[in-house]
Amino acid sequence: MSNNHNVTSVKGEEYLKGIAIDIVIFGFNENQLKVLLLEYKSTGLLGLPAGYILKNENLNDAARRVVSERTSLKDIFIEQFYVFGDTSRHDTKPIKKILSAEGASTQPDHWLLDRFISVGYFALVDFKKVIPQPDQISNNCQWYDLSDLPNIMLDHNLIIKKALETLQTNLDSKLIGFNLLAETFTMAELQSVYETILNKKLQRTAFQRKMLSLAILERVAKRMTGGAHKAPYLYRFIKNETL
């Protein structure tokens, strides 16, 4: 699981050249969407979790590997959403800064200083299960509020924006919101996920009726919440039995 090769070495021979994977890892906590970011050592630079593709590795497996390495989770929901391939992305300044901080070579033929095409993925994870892990060249890996993001290096703010747009578009049709919650959840929690992603209030009763009509939820038990009110049911997402 751990790298035994230094990504900052001049050649990067284990990896396909010119192709990177950038991953927007979404979490959900306290009615807020969160994004996992790395802080590169001694540079103040922030970046999305990223990685490269091993020469005999499937693209999707590489994306899963990167998510696993940063979150300590496995079996994660990921989805490709866009490939970023404009020439204007090719900005060597932050890369040089990161390499310098590592004491690595910044000679022009360093593989990381070439132009890269980035395949954008997003991942939806259970916030509470994640144990953030910095990578080799960062000293910090932590959650940031999506609604209050700092400046992130290169075009990563744009990548997050596009990821969110895709998530919003696909939320209803692909029924993927459940991946942000624990195994069991209340209808109110699910509604909060939807409201936060779509950035609008939803009708409580209509939401409940619709979700139940989809026949994708299994009622598990009542939960005693400790609140001064009726206890809600807990639900579990029923995976599509045709798969």
Place this chain on the structure above:
Amino acid sequence: MSNNHNVTSVKGEEYLKGIAIDIVIFGFNENQLKVLLLEYKSTGLLGLPAGYILKNENLNDAARRVVSERTSLKDIFIEQFYVFGDTSRHDTKPIKKILSAEGASTQPDHWLLDRFISVGYFALVDFKKVIPQPDQISNNCQWYDLSDLPNIMLDHNLIIKKALETLQTNLDSKLIGFNLLAETFTMAELQSVYETILNKKLQRTAFQRKMLSLAILERVAKRMTGGAHKAPYLYRFIKNETL
């Protein structure tokens, strides 16, 4: 516009290595979806129009360039739909066959024999405006019925399948079907496009009511069709004025 460099040369130095673009060019004629395919010289192999990215070229521009070269059109609707990056795609047999037929080198370090990641695009074009153009290493470029496709090399049948699925999914939400028709069209023609893509019959009156309610169609004039019946209106697609 024309290549002054031979893609079959060993180095392919003008292009980014390891990244290809495969394009599913959809046309619509006689109530059928069509796909443009190339036949490689003296090999019997069929393939999707494909290309590589020039070192200082935007990814999307490269895709547009390839579509333009094969169709003789410009200003074409294209959309990324998936990146194909499984290791199982790496099958050098058909590539060697094509290179051999060209009299080109098939030594193992030929750049085209490396593993490639393919960015899949689909394009929607006006069938009647297209003048198919073979590329440098093919001797034929022609339309095939989507419903009766031959075997195509590598994973290109799969790529077409995925392109169609994306087209079906996005047809209503992104209002892109118009790109398959001429500048003006009848409601019946538009309905036929929808029915063919979605592979199901639609209710005539409900379809008309819905399309008109979207406020994206401008009525142009009546057309005398030569048929023994009432003449239909012609419509034009109104591009979103907020863009």
Place this chain on the structure above:
DNA sequence: TTAATATTGTAACATATTGAGACAATATGT
């Protein structure tokens, strides 16, 4: 010239879906 025919545009009605409010049920705190 007139009638027959096929298709078009729109209206009308039925049915289905969604929006919005009402209300009983119920854990907990007072």
Place this chain on the structure above:
DNA sequence: ACATATTGTCTCAATATGTTACAATATTAA
């Protein structure tokens, strides 16, 4: 025991969609 907040479900209104009907009309046939 009562007050309070939230939940689950019901009802009715508003909207959207499915379906049928029918007048309008460009051509062909009589």
